[in-house]
Amino acid sequence: MVRRCTCCQKAAKNPTKVALKTWPSPTRVWQRVHVDFAGPLQGIYYLVVVDAFSKWPEMIEMSNISASKTVKALKSLFARYGLPQTIVSDNGTQFTSEQFKAMCDEGGIVHIKTAPYHPQSNGQAERFVDTLKRGIKKLKGEERPSEETLNVVLQAYRTTPNSSLNERTPAEVFLGRKLRTRLSLLVPQQESDEDPLAKARRERMEQQFDRKHGVVKRTFQVGDKVYAKQWKQPQFHWMKGTVMRRIGSVNYEVEIDGRIVRKHANQLRFRDGEGHKEGSDTLKVLLEALAAEDAYTRREVNVEPNPDRAIPNARLPTTSDQTSTSTVPPTQGPPPPTLRRSTRIRRPVQRFDPSPA
Structure with a gap:
């Protein structure tokens, strides 16, 4: 009789729970994401997105949780990490709207909605929401969380080893590397050498740029x-x-x-006319060139005549010529011309080469 009584059935306890059915494990990063809203925390809502594979969380502050704002926030994440294969959410109006459905259809995303008032079905996002609230309360108490507080909570969660990830951090799984934090300063890491291929590529690029633009080496000294x-x-x-x-x-x-x-x-x-300090390279070259020219000129003026350096094809004077000219008083000829050296800097000819360097 009790089993058939409608009033008794309505007042009965909850039935025994069914066997636990877990979500299948994803095989890659950003394959399945869980989304939910946290808040309001002091009047502010936060859109929480958690990657099921790496446990990597994303959090976006939102003053308006309408469907259009939710779609816009999710598209900003998709622009960074790509389109997920599956999205899991509750039955909030933001996730059941036509705009959200259109976004999923355009991106080929499978949208799975959990049962209403059964947060256990979306436990991945719900668990992080609980962690977020407790972390904010530890840092700020009952005050409104600031952006700096949220960043501290996010960084701490992303860099904490997780037992479900074989004691790796969400950052290691999601990004493939460890995040550098203030704790990293305790154990400084030695900088690795530049990759030889990357170095060769960089040097080729520099040479090609220098050749194309005809660059000139120019350095300045303090006080110039x-x-x-x-x-x-x-x-x-x-x-x-x-x-x-x-x-x-x-x-x-x-x-x-x-x-x-x-x-x-x-x-x-x-600055032409005002110059710069004598230590500069250009002025050094000019001074050295002028000093060399002056030394060469003095040597040419004081040089003695050398019969071995006679002018070719010149007629040698005979005895009669010497006798006839001996009575003529010697006259002083014009001074020898001063030999001047050019100070122009000679550069190799740059010919056109159509082949790349």
Whole structure:
């Protein structure tokens, strides 16, 4: 009689639970994702997305949880990580809307909706929501969580070893590498050498660029007077400046009108007429060339006549010529011409080569 009584049946306890049916394990990252909303936390909702394979969580702050805002937030994640194969969600109006259905149809995504009021079916997302709430409460108490607080919780979760991942972190599984955190400073890692293939490719690119643009090596020293290319509405202008410090191989700190600005070597040129310090390469070359020319000129003036250096095809004077000219007083001829050497820098001819370097 009790089993057939309608009133007794309505007042009965919950039935015995059925056998647990777990989700099949995915085979790759971002194959199946679980989505849910956390909140409101001090009036703010958070869209939570968890990858079932790596347990990697994503969290987006949302002041409006309409269907259009939800679809927009998910598309931003899909642009970063690609389209998932399956999405698991509850039966919220955001997930049952036509816009959400259209997004899944366009991306070929299978949308699985869990039973209403049965959060256990979407336990992957529900579990992270619980972890998120407890983490925020530990950091901020009852205050509204800030963006910095959320970032701390996310980083801690992503870099914590997980037993279901064979003691690996979600970051290792999802990104294929360990995330660098402040704890990494306790054990500094030695920098590895550059890959030989990458180094050769980089050097070829530099040589090709230099050959195409006919680059000139130009260095500046501290104290050099330069013109710096400075933006001044509505265009660039050359402003007077002084090199204060060299940063790296091509960057310099230049003082312009009492302000220190950083400039690339391509944005600097020497001030003609004012020059720069004598230590610069260009002035050194000019001074050395002038000194060499002066020394050569003095040597030519003081040189003694050498009969071995007679002019070819010149007629040698005979005895009669010497006798006739002996009575003539010697006259001083014009001074020998000064030999001048060119200081032009000779460069090899660059011929056109259609084949790439």
